[in-house]
Amino acid sequence: MSVRPRTVTVLGATGSIGASTLDVIARHPERYRVHALTAHRSREPLLERCRVHQPAVAVLGDERDAAWLRQRLREAGLATEVLAGAEALVEVAEAGEVDVVMSAIVGAAGLLPTLAAVRAGKRVLLANKEALVMSGALFMDAVAGSGATLLPIDSEHNAIYQCLPAEHRGGLGRHGVTQLLLTASGGPFRGRSGAELAAVTPEQACAHPNWSMGRKISVDSATLMNKGLELIEACWLFDARPDQVQVVVHPQSVIHSMAAYADGSVIAQLGNPDMRTPIAFGLAWPERIDAGVEALDLFAVARLDFEAPDEEAFPCLRLAREAMAAGGTAPAVLNAANEVAVAAFLDRRLGFTGIGELVARVRDARPVAAAADLETILEADALARQAAHDWLNRC
Ligand code: NAD
Ligand code: MG
Structure with missing residues (x-):
């Protein structure tokens, strides 16, 4: 008896996890079929992946890039529909024909589509740890409520x-x-003191000894x-x-x-x-x-x-443990401040040891609220980002 292949949406298809996911899928064409591939700005890599996997839908961050991709796909004779924006990410995560959603967008941008996949009861392969860190109880309640199958991908x-x-x-x-x-x-x-860490560069931070990953998680x-x-x-x-x-x-x-x-x-x-x-x-x-x-x-x-x-030289581990113990919106604030700090470090606007310092300052500046609903979590995220940018601008 032949079984229908499972249809998969890959959120973050042009990233490191996206590439590994498509590599595994390509080894089993009888088992998996790609429904949608998404990327933020990397339109050329997404075009390449669309040529190979021929998804029904492709999503990019903005309409200009989407129009570019639409044109190229038409020239290549492919019928892939091209959408743009955050709502389209939610759409391809919860679409009725989708069985499996790989959540591999980096950072808070992954929260809404991942939650949509969970609420729609999909098999959700969770690589995007930031989504769960931000929304903790709400996320796990949604899994329990919808009967989604949540499988962790973080190794x-x-x-x-x-x-x-x-x-x-x-x-x-x-x-x-x-x-x-x-x-x-x-x-x-590993093994360096706080003082030795002050002058390290983004290139050094991104050269991980064992894993090849996106830049944000490499700095993390x-x-x-x-x-x-x-x-x-x-x-x-x-x-x-x-x-x-x-x-x-x-x-x-x-x-x-x-x-x-x-x-x-x-x-x-x-x-x-x-x-x-x-x-x-x-x-x-x-x-x-x-x-x-x-x-x-x-x-x-x-x-x-x-x-x-x-934990002396690397205070971020302690800051995260404290945020979990504080509960409520504290992990969302930690995550937001860290995302701003890492982007500033990669842009050479902040030193390496400034990352932990910035996260601690934002934590001290933002009150912890009960993470009662999504709006509260998103507001805590936005206000923490604002506080982080204010601090960066003052320095
Ligand atoms: P990456 O930077 O290589 O790829 C990120 C993907 O997300 C890209 O496709 C990009 O286009 C997309 N993206 C970025 N910003 C976006 C936005 N604002 N809206 C929509 N899409 C956006 O990252 P990665 O290393 O593949 O990591 C992805 C996630 O998986 C992260 O949450 C990371 O913590 C987690 N993870 C990665 C690894 C790994 O080995 N790379 C291991 C464990 C967990
Ligand atoms: Mg890991």
Whole structure:
């Protein structure tokens, strides 16, 4: 019996995760068909992907770029419909014919389309951690309410998902899990002191030792804010308290994370650092499919090292833990301030150590409110961005 291929929307199709997703999809044409591909400004890479995957719909950030793409696609004889703007992202995320949505837009811009996919009850492959960090309880309530299947793509959370019992809702303790061990590579500046970090450049920050990723997450990995956002992400995904999540620096990035159990067992998921593994897991779950990833060669790895994170030199991890403990809109404020700070660092308007400083200042300037609804969260995000820009302009 032949089974209908699953239709997939890839939000953020021109990014690093988008490219890995399309690579896995292309290996299984009998299983997956692309419904929509989206990008913000990168119209040429999107054209290229449309030629290969022939989606029904393509989305770009503005109408000028959309008109350009429409013209090129017509010349190429392709019937892809081209839309523009944030509402079109929501449209292709919740469309009735879509089974699976890969959420791989970077930053807060991913929140509304990801939430739309969740509310429409899709299988949602969550790479865009910022969406969950911002909207935490609201997001998880929407998953529970719609019956959406939420599968974590962030490698650490995907690893933990694989290490937990199939049914892990209702608190970790109920399932004998005592701790989640979230591994971190330590980023390109592991071992450096605060003073040594002051003069590092965007190029150095983006040169990650183990993973090839977009620029924003590369800087987050260098400041350890990525691990802080992931700590918050783990609390929501797995119903954990912040003190149940231990960050373990593991420079080889071979163990992608672990779960510790009451009987002393620690279960780990290992693999080469290649995002196609968690992406293939999410696409095919509960089946397993070829991801194009080489088998792990333990003799080549030879050794696995572990150390505690340095929260003196990398304060962003602590700031994130504190934001999760504060609750309400605090994680949305942290995320917004960090997005502004990272963009300023990449633009050379802010030094590397200024990122944590700016996040702490915005945190101190913004009151924490209950994250009662989406409007409150979006307002906290907007006001935190404003406070961050004000501080940057004053300096
Ligand atoms: P990237 O910068 O390579 O790609 C981002 C994508 O989002 C691009 O397609 C871009 O066009 C689109 N985009 C950017 N701004 C947008 C906007 N305002 N509106 C609509 N679309 C927009 O990023 P990436 O490294 O692929 O990361 C994507 C997400 O996945 C991030 O949230 C990141 O934290 C997460 N993630 C990435 C990795 C990785 O290995 N790259 C690993 C784990 C999690
Ligand atoms: Mg990760």
